[in-house]
Amino acid sequence: MREQLPGSRTAPVDLEWPSIRDREAPLGAHVGLLVAVSLMALPLAVAVLISFGTRATLTSLSELSLETAARNYHDVLFRYDMGRYMLNSFLMSIVVVAGKLVVSLLAALAIVYYRFPFKNAVFAVVLVTLMLPVPVRIVPLFQLVADLGWANTFFALTIPYLASATTVFLLRQHFLSIPPSLVEAAKLDGVGPLRFLVFVLLPMSKGMLAGVSVIMFIYSWNQYLWPLLIVNDQSMQVSQVGIRLLRGVVESGDVSWPLVMAGSIVTLVPPLFVLIACRKPLLETFGVQ
Template identity: 45%
Template sequence: MRLGSLWVHLLLIMASLLVAFPLLVAFIFSTQTPAEIFRYPPKFWFGSALWDNYTRVWTEFNLGLYMKNSAIVAVAVTVGKTAISFLAALALVYFRMPLKGAVFWFILLTLMMPTEIMIVALFELVSGIGWANSYAALIVPFLASATGTFLFRQQFRQIPRSLVDAALIDGVGPLRFAWSVLLPMSMNTVAAMAVIEFVYMWNQYLWPLVIIREGERQVVQVGLRMLTSGQDATNWGLVMAGAVVALLPALVVFLLLQEQLGRGFALSEEKG
């Protein structure tokens, strides 16, 4: 038993190191000068340009501004999408409406339509109403979520009917019931939604590249691409430093909410 457990732990450690290896290499290269990166044989150890690379990326290449824009967009979409998904699931589960099942399946079908296939029509629409080069163009098109609606619907369907009946007897309205009963019982799903949507919006690249033309409103992923094209000879130490810094907010959010994320998915699988 002990020998088997040892082998399992060794395999898990090796798998973890394999997954973490690209990030570790990126961090090591972010501390090196171009000469240190391209030396032969390569030196897989920290270099002499750690402070210089990170300072230049933050100030000279405006990475701080791009990260601020990404943070505004990611937080706004996360909060708005979670609230809209919560209310949509509330209507689908607790309100009577014609063709409610068909409406739910139609919402699920939208999962097959990624933003990329609608990008031309979406660009014309957003530009036509004057939202180009604005936060609204980055936020509003992403406020609806079929995934979030599905997760909250599965959560609400497992709440005992007795709670609903007790709320009706006490004269509690739908919004009060949602705030006082459903929300506290759905915090794991809320946390799962927060992680998924924050990371998704933080990694947005194609849509901001198309709709935003002003650097003051650009997001961090496009900023990283501009970092490589804004140098006469690409300094990969700067590029890796930018990538490491850009990774940190999403990593922090994931680490803070990873337990609730796991519980949220475990509950959705049990209730499915």
């Protein structure tokens, strides 16, 4: 907005309105956010308290001790192999993230910058796969993996997750926002598709790739049903199945809930660390500045 000063013909003054971030939120908003955060953190706090005890039902805080907590977490990680399960989940997530990025980048590159028959129909088919629920796909996928002889192998944990319609869609939308002049300049300079991808698209997509990688890492880390079905060797299981195995630990005729809660807490740490480390690119992926 511009305001003309009295007695002046060409002396406009810019009036800058304060942005939403510059405005001070009312006290009620702070109280509401505090209550919401407290309610969401309550289950986590209860899990931490139970993991510090010797039984699930706490009658007083005096039952909690650091010595008991250290014993619970040590037993979970080493005696009941949660450390091995977490390592399997980490390796699985890293391979899935790297593989998905490669496949999705090449697919998005072809859909945006190549001309071929029925290109829009192909992209529509890719999007339709998002509508297929996991139970519909899991039986034929299990049969396919079993026929290939991959059951109970690391291939079965990773290969089925390498194709991602969501990642292809996000990268396609991002590539469409890149100025066409860069593409024309690359063609005039004789830059091939792969060089254009590596030296132009990837540097301009660092934020998007980081945000997508965080989403894919957490998605892979939280897999439960497919590893439970396809892997019979307990030493190859992942962290989410490991939590289920902890429920089989019985003490005094009851489930050892302190061990289960300790396993849940240590399983939460890696994705939480990834979220904190990559918070900014993740918010940029969803358009939050």
